[in-house]
Amino acid sequence: MRQTQGVRKIYVIGIGAGDPDHLTLQAAKAIGRTNVFFLLDKGETKQSLIDLRERIIRAYSHPHKRIVEGRDPDRDRTPADYTGTIADWRTRRSQVIEDLISQHLKDDETGSFLVWGDPSLYDSTIAILEEILDRGETTFAYEVIPGISSVSALAAKHRVGLNRVGQPFQITTGRRLAEGWPEGVDDVVVMLDAQQAFTKYPDADIFWGAYVGTEDELLASGRIADVGDEIVRTRSEARDRHGWIMDTYLLRRPAE
Known part of the structure; x- marks a missing residue:
């Protein structure tokens, strides 16, 4: 400056x-x-x-x-x-x-x-x-x-890269994801998702975290069909307990 x-x-x-x-x-x-x-x-x-x-x-x-x-x-x-x-x-x-x-x-x-x-x-x-x-x-x-950022911290906690070899990724919001998966990418980082829009994509993998880096940190990962309901429940309980929530997640389409 x-x-x-x-x-x-x-x-x-x-x-x-x-x-x-x-x-x-x-x-x-x-x-x-x-x-x-x-x-x-x-x-x-x-x-x-x-x-x-x-x-x-x-x-x-x-x-x-x-x-x-x-x-x-x-x-x-x-x-x-x-x-x-x-x-x-x-x-x-x-x-x-x-x-x-x-x-x-x-x-x-x-x-x-x-x-x-x-x-x-x-x-x-x-x-x-x-x-x-x-x-x-x-x-x-x-x-x-x-x-x-919470995006970097999330990837570090799950020990994953945000992109796969030679492929792009996109950062978007839950509001946008609810309108449809972004075109041209298979890996999407989502922030500000009060709607839990990830539940629309049961075949995708998710790497989710809330309060990342704090004593209240919550993490979950897996196929959405298997862990989606657990994340929705955990998120709701945490929000009720703290009065607020900050969460971020990476969605990943399976490789064809």
Whole structure:
């Protein structure tokens, strides 16, 4: 990140899928240079997400850092207009984040957002910061620090490659998978699947994980016809127990 005198600076730091040991040296150094950490509270059911961030901050930050919390706006999880709903939520979220930056980050100070997994994969922080800059009322420079994604962590836990020799793979969402298997690929990584869309493909193999890298980690693998019902049941029980769930899986068509 270019150091410009008088300009506020922000790091968007990927902190991994849940294991504190996922933190890279680059991320640890950025945390050590941070004056203000911005945290968004998602409610009591997701307090564990805040707790891990605070644990990382305590381990790698300097004694004079400040932690500022804002309330993450609520959004409809089953909207009729998905794209419009997300756009509205991002705008409301950007207003919360802009207020935090303008009120709590001084000139020449550095602020940080600690992002689950990797900031470039199904995370809104980069787009939100760009939206704030486009409005032109709050200025800052920012840098993205990559992290270990849930996709990488999932493959490592199952000891599998994401692609087969000479073949592509695709990362998509449960919403898209429910519309049909993507064309041109036999290996599909699926995130954000509240519908358990994998149950439509009983002959495929699945490598599934939830809360990967945390003490609550759950793993399952096998032919969907054999393990699909178990995954659906386990997922439902875990969500009821924790109040939230983060899961990812790799679907693989059998080789012909």
